[in-house]
Amino acid sequence: MSDQDGNKRPPRGAASARLNELLELTEAKGGLSIGESLEAMGPTGIAFIILFLAIPALTPIPGPFGMVFGTALALVSLQIVAGSRRVWLPAIIRKHQLSPAVLDLVVRHAMPMIARVERVVRAGRLEILTGPTVQTLLGVPICLLAVVIALPIPFGNILPVVSLVVLAVALMERDGLVTLIGLLLASASIVATAALLVVLASAVPTS
Numbered sequence: 001m002s003d004q005d006g007n008k009r010p011p012r013g014a015a016s017a018r019l020n021e022l023l024e025l026t027e028a029k030g031g032l033s034i035g036e037s038l039e040a041m042g043p044t045g046i047a048f049i050i051l052f053l054a055i056p057a058l059t060p061i062p063g064p065f066g067m068v069f070g071t072a073l074a075l076v077s078l079q080i081v082a083g084s085r086r087v088w089l090p091a092i093i094r095k096h097q098l099s100p101a102v103l104d105l106v107v108r109h110a111m112p113m114i115a116r117v118e119r120v121v122r123a124g125r126l127e128i129l130t131g132p133t134v135q136t137l138l139g140v141p142i143c144l145l146a147v148v149i150a151l152p153i154p155f156g157n158i159l160p161v162v163s164l165v166v167l168a169v170a171l172m173e174r175d176g177l178v179t180l181i182g183l184l185l186a187s188a189s190i191v192a193t194a195a196l197l198v199v200l201a202s203a204v205p206t207s
Contacts, residue, residue, distance in 0.1 A: 013118050015169050016111060018048055023107050027100045034072065035094030038087065046080055046135060049087055050142060051168035055110035057149045058161040066157055068096055070150030073164075077146055080139030113162065117169040117178070126176025134179070135171060141186040142167070148193045156196070159189040 025040050026032045032040065038049060053073040057066045072093045079087060098106075128134070145160040167182035 014172050015048065015051055015114050016118060019052075019107050019111070019114070022052075023100075023103055026098060026103045031097055031099045032103075033094060034096045034098065035089065037098060038089075045172070046076070046085065046087070047168045047171035049076055050164055051114075051172075054149070054161050054164035054168065055114075056106050057157045058113075059106045059109045066152070067150050068093065070146050070148075073146035073149065074143055077139045077143035080136060080142065082139075083136055110165070113165055114169060117166055118173070121170060121173040121175040121178050123174045125178075126180065127174065129176030129179045130171060130174040134176075138167065138171075138179075138183075141183065141190070144190050145186055148189060151193075153193070153196065156193060159185065159192065163189050 022032075022037055022040065026037070037052065050073065053069050053076065056069045072089055075089060075093075076087055142164065145164055148160045149157050163182055163185040166178060166185055170176075170178035170182055
């Protein structure tokens with residue numbers, strides 16, 4: 001399928017398909033690092049990288065997953081703002097290992113949400129919101145959401161990750177309307193987190 005400019009569009013369900021491919025590869029190799037996972041997927045585009053780095057923060061896995069993946073996502077978002085189409089991550093993040101069991105847990109938790117978004121996307125709607133300029137501008141809210149994910153706030157990852165999943169799938173499927181919905185969700189996430197931080201700060205006793 002191609003758009004009016006002759007650019008190929010990914011088939012609907014591209015996000016689910018790529019995640020399943022990554023899971024199969026991880027199982028075959030007995031585990032992959034974050035860097036190896038991104039390299040194995042080839043030229044998947046920034047949208048898939050956003051999705052890949054966001055969904056682990058949604059999974060109830062012990063350990064600093066939110067901090068690790070939130071930090072990685074923040075670095076990627078800054079590169080998006082700078083207009084880069086090649087992603088650089090520091091070695092400490094690139095070498096972070098993902099076992100087949102962990103990746104399977106991540107994909108199983110995220111897939112129902114991704115599938116729901118994929119059912120409503122329609123390629124070609126509001127195409128002005130799917131181009132490279134908008135993708136660059138999206139780096140700003142993505143960076144803010146990444147910071148929220150990295151913060152140790154109980155249950156504070158859910159809405160930011162949902163927002164990122166919606167944005168990433170919308171960009172992969174080139175649906176500007178769903179991209180707009182993702183931006184609205186992102187705004188709500190940022191405002192809600194800011195309000196929560198104000199409440200928590202006011203509850204801390206001062207000496």
